[in-house]
Amino acid sequence: MARRNWNRVFVTGGTSFLGLRVVTALIELGADVTVLVRPENEDKLGALRRHVRLAPGNVWDRASLKGRSRGHGAVVHLVGSIHAQPERGLTFQQLNLVSARNAVSMAVSDGVPYFVLLSAVARPLGVPAEYIYSKREAEDYLRSSGLVWTIVRAPLVFDAGQRRSAPFKALNAIGGLPLVRVLTGRRTPLPVEVAARGIARLVLQEELPASRRVYAGDLRRLGRLRRQKAPRDRAPWLSRPAHRDLPGDEPADEAPFGWLPGPPKEE
Numbered sequence: 255m256a257r258r259n260w261n262r263v264f265v266t267g268g269t270s271f272l273g274l275r276v277v278t279a280l281i282e283l284g285a286d287v288t289v290l291v292r293p294e295n296e297d298k299l300g301a302l303r304r305h306v307r308l309a310p311g312n313v314w315d316r317a318s319l320k321g322r323s324r325g326h327g328a329v330v331h332l333v334g335s336i337h338a339q340p341e342r343g344l345t346f347q348q349l350n351l352v353s354a355r356n357a358v359s360m361a362v363s364d365g366v367p368y369f370v371l372l373s374a375v376a377r378p379l380g381v382p383a384e385y386i387y388s389k390r391e392a393e394d395y396l397r398s399s400g401l402v403w404t405i406v407r408a409p410l411v412f413d414a415g416q417r418r419s420a421p422f423k424a425l426n427a428i429g430g431l432p433l434v435r436v437l438t439g440r441r442t443p444l445p446v447e448v449a450a451r452g453i454a455r456l457v458l459q460e461e462l463p464a465s466r467r468v469y470a471g472d473l474r475r476l477g478r479l480r481r482q483k484a485p486r487d488r489a490p491w492l493s494r495p496a497h498r499d500l501p502g503d504e505p506a507d508e509a510p511f512g513w514l515p516g517p518p519k520e521e
């Protein structure tokens with residue numbers, strides 16, 4: 255059987271608030287990351303643009319996904335939203351279910367064995383129930399796909415650096431207390447960096463894990479694990495040349511990348 259490229263990861267939704275952090279965490283952990291991105295939104299990746307492979311495509315255009323994830327060890331699907339815009343055809347079904355269905359089909363036809371789906375534990379206050387229904391339908395679709403899966407039922411995530419996140423920070427601190435954790439732990443908001451590192455660790459598993467759902471507590475535990483060593487010391491693949499865009503195999507035009515993504519280099 256062919257060896258699984260477990261550290262080659264295909265990400266959808268890598269330009270979102272959470273997605274950018276997940277991509278960063280994956281790179282920090284030594285992954286070789288491909289990001290599906292709509293060409294007009296490439297700039298949203300900022301400095302990360304130089305440290306990932308780009309797969310131009312649109313998650314709702316199945317033809318644009320064909321073969322994109324071939325050779326990867328895992329697909330992590332982060333496309334989705336808590337904001338529907340039905341007037342633009344962006345219903346919750348379209349955003350959360352159809353996108354997941356297309357990404358799962360891509361992984362199946364490309365022979366990717368492992369799929370990580372970002373779902374949600376509950377609908378946030380003020381968000382219609384259709385949001386969570388569409389997430390649950392996406393979960394059902396993945397579970398019946400034959401892939402090995404991890405479903406991340408994430409709580410709300412917040413930017414701990416923002417002053418307006420103070421109430422979330424307080425909830426997060428209280429939610430970490432043992433008794434409260436038992437009662438409300440799954441819904442306790444998490445700092446986005448903790449959630450992102452937790453997701454990255456769930457994605458990067460050398461051995462295929464058993465399929466399972468994970469919740470805030472798992473993300474909190476995994477996301478708070480300390481880094482052991484800089485990956486440059488332990489992961490020889492980090493000294494490879496910088497990534498190239500897909501498709502095409504043109505020579506890379508810049509130096510190897512380091513531990514944390516830095517600003518883009520001048521052309």
Ligand SMILES: NC(=O)c1ccc[n+]([C@@H]2O[C@H](COP(=O)([O-])OP(=O)(O)OC[C@H]3O[C@@H](n4cnc5c(N)ncnc54)[C@H](OP(=O)(O)O)[C@@H]3O)[C@@H](O)[C@H]2O)c1
Pocket residue numbers: 266267268269270271272273290291292295298311312313314332333334335336372373374375408409410411412
């Ligand atoms: N925010 C939270 O607290 C929270 C909590 C639990 C779960 N989640 C989940 O996290 C995910 C992201 O949520 P968010 O609020 O950060 O959403 P968002 O800001 O609306 O981001 C959506 C992401 O999907 C991408 N996308 C949308 N349409 C696409 C298309 N046609 N083709 C390719 N990519 C497309 C967007 O890329 P572009 O840059 O091209 O638009 C963007 O990266 C969702 O699945 C959400 O349910 C969020």
